[in-house]
Amino acid sequence: MKGNILIIEDEDKIARLLEMELTYEGYTVACASTGREGLNKALSGGFDVILLDIMLPVLSGLEVLRRLRETDKQTSVILLTARGATPDKVSGLDLGANDYMTKPFEIEEVFARIRSCLRNRMTNAAPMKENTELVLEDLTIDPVTREVERGGIQIVLTQKEFELLLYLVQNRNQVLNREQIIQAVWGHDFVGETNVVDVYIRYVRKKMDYPFDRQLIHTYRGVGYCIKESEK
Template sequence: MKEAVLIVEDEDKIARLLEMELSYEGYEVARASTGREGLALGLSGTWSVILLDIMLPELSGTEVLRRFRQTDEVTPVILLTARDAVPDKVSGLDSGANDYITKPFEIEEVLARIRACIRNRRIGEPAGQTDAQEEFPEISIGDLTIVPLMRKVTRGRDSIELTPKEYELLVYLMENRNQVLTREQIISKVWGYDFVGDTNVIDVYIRYLRKKVDYPYTRKLIHTHRGVGYSIRETEE
């Protein structure tokens, strides 16, 4: 079965270029030129990746993403944006996007980002329900627990709500608990091997995680290793 990509882009020239190149690469492609049309198509179909422009008529890409994530937390969404400031990029990722591409872009970069999103999603998919509990057991450190099959995070008796990217980052840290992970390792695993961007995005997301899983509690679990990276462990440095 072919991978399917939805392009939500109101600039016809860009949309036609993406459609042509993706079709040539073997993807099934659909297009929408307004936010409302893109949201309707996104919710009514099964997509491998959605390419979503930020500046759209009728509904902005940010609003489309917000409404889409209320129903679908799994389908990868790559934002297309002319804004290249780090706060803008982080805001988009924190809204539920999996990645972003700054305009103008090279088509090779778009293809690489799509492949990375598809690959990362496959890695996170259970092979089947029969042995799913054994293959995807709970992950715990101290009183912090993740239930992967339910995407549930708790600390003690508290349920913690995370954005998709915060969740992926926490899972990676906890799967490698008690190990120091470099920024390069985190970028490669959580954002994809083909990610091209600022590594300080990691620092921002670590700060987000700490606010939710560390700061409200006495025992801190996430540790900074200056000049190297981060780790999650019970023992203090």
């Protein structure tokens, strides 16, 4: 089998279509029709990817995601959103969703997003060498524990905020355009607006830059972003 997928969707036609197509593709599929049922199944573990509708009875999809991420940071979550629901998309990504799809969607797009999540999961699961801690001036990042400190103060980041900051630090002193950042952080199969990068740069700056005397993240208008060490 290719992987274990949990579908949390209250629209029966959509849930049945996804279950049928994913099963045909070789995935093992489980379904839930309410937020409460979906959360209980998700917390039981064993899933590689969760397809999570935002508009659910009993518990909303965003509440399911919030509670899931309290104990599970690893399982990939793809949100299913209504057209034009931009605030929900941003909130979901900020809570730790890996991706989102806007209804109605093509089944091939579903397959592509799932493949992307599974690839990223395999990459993140690869064993890391010891002493992988990254230091840039007073900023310290531990890719293994995903802990971030600046000036001895712990910085709490969401999953995507952490991955964005890690990518910038790994490519320090290089100006990175939005397309490069999207491919590295959101994956090659990401389908969405490039301004998601600007939104997340703003989130990271608010937590990691603005409270301190010197800003590390620099904007190159019309080009992209760079995290820079001060010149010696």
